Amino acid sequence: MNQYVCRYCRQPSDPNSPTCPLCGAPVDIRSVVSDSGWIEQPPVRDMAKIQFGQSHCQIEGTTVPVADFTLAQQEMVYFSHHVLLWTDPATRLGTMSMRGGWKRVMAGMPLIMLEAHGPGHLALSDNHAGEVIALPLQHGQQMWVREHRFLCATGNIRYDWDQTHIWYVTGTGDDQETHYPMGQYGDIFTAADRPGLLLLHSPGNTFIRDLQPGQSLLVQPSSLLYRDVSVRVHLHLEYPRNLGFAFWHPRWSYRNIWVRLTGPGRVAVQSVYTPPEDTEIIQNSSYATHHRW
Amino acid sequence: MTCGAPLDVRDKVSDSGWREAPRLRDMTEFRFSASTCQVEGELVPVAEISLSPQDGVYFEHHVLLWKDETVPLSSLKTQGGMKRTIGGMPHIVTVANGPGRVAFSRDAPGELVVLPLHPGMELDVREHAFLLASHSIQYSFVRIKGLANVLHGGSGMFMDRFVTAQYPGLLLLHGNGNVLERTLRPGEKILVEPGGFLYKDSTVQMNAVQMPLKTGFMGHHNMYLAEMSGPGRVGIQSMYVHHHSSE
Numbered sequence: 001m002n003q004y005v006c007r008y009c010r011q012p013s014d015p016n017s018p019t020c021p022l023c024g025a026p027v028d029i030r031s032v033v034s035d036s037g038w039i040e041q042p043p044v045r046d047m048a049k050i051q052f053g054q055s056h057c058q059i060e061g062t063t064v065p066v067a068d069f070t071l072a073q074q075e076m077v078y079f080s081h082h083v084l085l086w087t088d089p090a091t092r093l094g095t096m097s098m099r100g101g102w103k104r105v106m107a108g109m110p111l112i113m114l115e116a117h118g119p120g121h122l123a124l125s126d127n128h129a130g131e132v133i134a135l136p137l138q139h140g141q142q143m144w145v146r147e148h149r150f151l152c153a154t155g156n157i158r159y160d161w162d163q164t165h166i167w168y169v170t171g172t173g174d175d176q177e178t179h180y181p182m183g184q185y186g187d188i189f190t191a192a193d194r195p196g197l198l199l200l201h202s203p204g205n206t207f208i209r210d211l212q213p214g215q216s217l218l219v220q221p222s223s224l225l226y227r228d229v230s231v232r233v234h235l236h237l238e239y240p241r242n243l244g245f246a247f248w249h250p251r252w253s254y255r256n257i258w259v260r261l262t263g264p265g266r267v268a269v270q271s272v273y274t275p276p277e278d279t280e281i282i283q284n285s286s287y288a289t290h291h292r293w
Numbered sequence: 294m295t296c297g298a299p300l301d302v303r304d305k306v307s308d309s310g311w312r313e314a315p316r317l318r319d320m321t322e323f324r325f326s327a328s329t330c331q332v333e334g335e336l337v338p339v340a341e342i343s344l345s346p347q348d349g350v351y352f353e354h355h356v357l358l359w360k361d362e363t364v365p366l367s368s369l370k371t372q373g374g375m376k377r378t379i380g381g382m383p384h385i386v387t388v389a390n391g392p393g394r395v396a397f398s399r400d401a402p403g404e405l406v407v408l409p410l411h412p413g414m415e416l417d418v419r420e421h422a423f424l425l426a427s428h429s430i431q432y433s434f435v436r437i438k439g440l441a442n443v444l445h446g447g448s449g450m451f452m453d454r455f456v457t458a459q460y461p462g463l464l465l466l467h468g469n470g471n472v473l474e475r476t477l478r479p480g481e482k483i484l485v486e487p488g489g490f491l492y493k494d495s496t497v498q499m500n501a502v503q504m505p506l507k508t509g510f511m512g513h514h515n516m517y518l519a520e521m522s523g524p525g526r527v528g529i530q531s532m533y534v535h536h537h538s539s540e
Contacts, residue, residue, distance in 0.1 A: 047305050058307050061471025063402055064532040068307050086485040121309040125531040129402040
């Protein structure tokens with residue numbers, strides 16, 4: 001018998017449920033795929049439930065969705081303290097400190113995560129119009145997530161972080177500045193010893209794609225939401241042919257800054273992003289490919 | 294008086310007891326007094342009011358989107374002008390009188406919360422969340438009591454208070470993101486991110502409570518949440534300015 005696999009979270013799921021019990025994606029809709037191959041992640045339906053362990057999470061609202069947790073005894077989720085919307089007094093809150101505190105502070109990352117232990121209720125929400133993305137992780141599965149997109153994870157998912165190694169330097173002497181178009185650090189989540197649930201908040205809409213081995217594409221650095229750790233990333237600098245008025249100013253350099261994603265693996269982008277704005281000449285960078293039109 | 298909520302959808306209540314504010318359908322129209330309100334758009338909704346000659350609405354002047362040229366504007370006399378200015382509240386509340394059309398919106402994705410108030414109701418609203426109120430509703434403001442509430446409560450120094458005496462009225466709020474409401478039983482408590490608080494019945498007590506947690510570098514940040522104690526309704530919004538931490 002063929003087992004139904006959710007096309008969004010890629011986990012064996014229940015085809016008779018209106019929404020996938022593991023990721024909340026609607027089951028009874030057809031896949032929306034653009035001509036170029038991007039699969040639109042359907043928003044989790046209002047009041048859909050996502051099961052994990054003995055606990056569950058209910059997604060409320062569609063503009064800035066709230067993840068409302070009903071935590072069972074001995075189950076735990078962790079999250080950055082600024083996404084806590086409400087909690088009932090019975091839920092036990094504690095802190096989960098992390099290594100590399102000074103670096104995290106310097107990079108603008110949360111220094112301390114909060115833990116919420118069941119039994120009890122609590123709810124989390126981010127501060128952007130967008131979607132909650134649920135990623136159930138199987139035993140041993142790893143996922144790279146862009147910084148500040150993490151909403152929460154179950155206690156059995158290990159949290160780590162590493163440099164993105166995507167950077168470039170503009171200016172000279174005292175005016176030298178290092179830019180991190182994809183953020184200085186990225187979050188890495190691993191389902192260490194058993195499956196777990198990872199929730200992200202994606203501003204705008206979300207699109208996913210499976211890259212074949214060696215297949216590559218260019219995306220805005222800040223639009224990358226998550227990727228399998230098997231997907232390789234590096235800078236790509238593209239210089240348009242028409243220089244325009246930049247010709248008159250030796251410090252201006254019109255170029256597009258991309259990251260090139262190379263398969264195999266799954267990647268997801270969000271439709272809200274911040275393009276790099278500066279136009280100063282790039283003096284140095286992490287490994288990058290170039291193209292001059 | 295109606296609120297424009299769709300009647301052909303089921304009530305959306307989460308397992309934890311929060312009820313979603315009914316999302317008004319685009320171009321929904323409903324009546325109050327002898328006037329009508331039409332809601333336009335769903336992402337950043339606009340409330341378009343068609344005022345009858347005997348009706349009026351009041352609002353903070355910066356939420357006015359457009360109006361008929363013939364609609365007269367005046368200012369509502371508010372007490373405690375200096376206090377309001379210090380508290381960051383609008384010094385002048387503007388009144389538009391009928392007949393004519395006038396439209397309002399706030400500049401954030403969210404929902405319009407339509408609250409028809411029956412005679413004898415009192416509702417407290419976080420500052421800068423109210424979009425408009427009909428002229429039959431009395432407007433005042435209350436100082437948030439307790440230094441901890443003011444410093445750490447995240448709702449500012451004052452809340453708007455809307456009171457109906459003999460006549461019903463219509464109050465429209467703009468909630469950022471999604472809006473959820475819960476009715477607390479007497480003595481029931483819930484801890485809410487202060488920035489997420491949107492409105493409450495005046496019977497609900499609000500106090501800032503310090504959580505036994507430290508956040509931030511070297512543990513220098515205390516974490517405060519707003520403890521809401523029933524009985525009464527509490528409304529929250531899912532998008533907010535974060536107010537948890539303070540030095």
